[in-house]
Structure formats: structure tokens, C-alpha cells
Amino acid sequence: MAYIPKDAEWYIAELVIECNIEGNPHNVIHVNIVLVRASSPEDAFEKAEELGYQSNDTYLNPKNQTVTFTYRGLRHLDVIHDELEHGAELMFEEKIGICESELQQILTPKSQLAIFRPLKPVDSSKPDYTSKEIMDEVAKMMSGDSVIERL
Template identity: 90%
Template sequence: MAYIPKDTNWYIAELVIECNVEGNPRNVVHVNIVLVHASSPEEAFEKAEELGYESNDTYLNPKNQTVTFTYRGLRHLDVIHDELEHGGELMFEEKIGIRESELQQMLTPKCQLAIFRPLKPIDPSKPDYRSKEIMDEVAKMMSGDGVIERL
């Protein structure tokens, strides 16, 4: 078993959630990285699984197709050793013998980081897992200003 400090109460879990849209042969898989508050690894596992199963959902998309989210399992569960504060380390990855060219490929320019990328129009070939209920509500809120076409 991994080293778990006695006062540990935070863990990090990677939940694998599969999304299927009625009539679309392609699935969409999300890996959601979540914090888990627990007093032991066993409790962290149970709580992570609970969070995963809470992701199970079914609803209609704007095309009236049934969208189903299914929790498939955990990809990763680990202890967080540092305090949850600015600069606290949540996870790390170790690689040995990396060439400079490989190292450069690991780096992402600021303009390509997800947080700085511009919104893209919806790709019609991609499964549409938006909620019809939510999109209808957004349409009501934005009525008539053309914003909804960009969503």
C-alpha cells in the first residue's frame, strides 16, 4: 500500500464516465478529476465510487435524442500529501530518460491551454450531449440576440 500520512483527509480520484447519445454510434468518454474528503483509503474509494454513480443520468438533448451518462469505474485514486492551498501539489508524474524533443512536446503554449482557447461552434458530427431542458432555458434567457446559435 502507498504511504498515507496519518492526518490525511484528502484524496484525488479520476472517474471514468461514458456518454451515449441515442442514434449516434460513437460514445463520449469523460475522465473527471475530483477531490474526495475521507479519513482512510477505503473510505476514499467508497466516496469516489459514490461520486461516480451520482454521475449516472439520462435526459433528452435538443434533438430529442436520449442521452445517457454511465459511470464505468475509477481510473486512478491517490492521496493528496500537501495542504489544499495555493501551490499545494495534487498529483505528480515521473518520467525518466526523456529526450529534449519529447520534453518540448509535453509543453503547451499559453494560447493552446484549454482555459485560453476560444469557443468553437458545435461540431455536427460529434454526439450532442447537451441537455434540451438547459438549452431551452438558455434560449429563453437570451431570446433573440443570436447567442444561442453559438452554443
């Protein structure tokens, strides 16, 4: 078993969630990285699984297709060794023997980081897992304009 500090209370989990849209042959996989507060690795596992199962959901999209989210399992679960504060290390990955060209391939320029990329128009070829209920509510809030038409 990995080294777990005596006072460890935070863990990081990667939850794998599968999304299926009725009539669409392509599934969508989300890997959600979440914090888990727990008293032991076993407690962390149970709480991570509980968070995963809370992701299970079914609803209609704006095209009246059934959208189903299903928790499939954990991809990763590890303890956080540091106190949660600015600069705390949450997880790490080790690579050995990486040449400069490989190193450059794993670096992302600022303009390509997800947080700085501009929003793209909705790609109609992608599975639509938006919630009809939420989109209808947004449309009402936008003074009756159809949000779907603007997308």
C-alpha cells in the same frame, strides 16, 4: 499499500464517465478529476465511487435523442500529501530518460492551454449531449431567440 500520512484527509480521484447518445455510434468518455475528503483510503474509494454513480443520468438532447451518462469506474485514486493551499502538490507523474524533443512534446504553449483557447463553434459531427431542457430554458432567457439556431 502506498504511504498515507496519518493526518491525510484529501484524496484525488479520476472518474471515468461514458456518454452515449441514441442513434449515434460514437460514445464520449469524460475523465473527471475530483477532490475527495475521506478518513482512509477505503473511505476515499467508497466516496469516489459514490461521486461516480451520482454522475449517472439520462435526458433528451435538443434533437430529442436520449443521452445517457454512465459511471464506468475509477482510473486513478491517490492521497494528497500536502495541505490544500496555493502551490500544494495534488499529484505527480514521473518520467525517466526523456530526451529534449520528447520533453518539448509534453509542454503546452500558453495559447494552447484549454483555459486560453477561444470557444469553437459547435461541431455538428460530434455527439450532441447537451440537455434539451437546459437549452430550452436558455432560449427562453434569451428573449425567445432560439439558442439552437445561433449555435
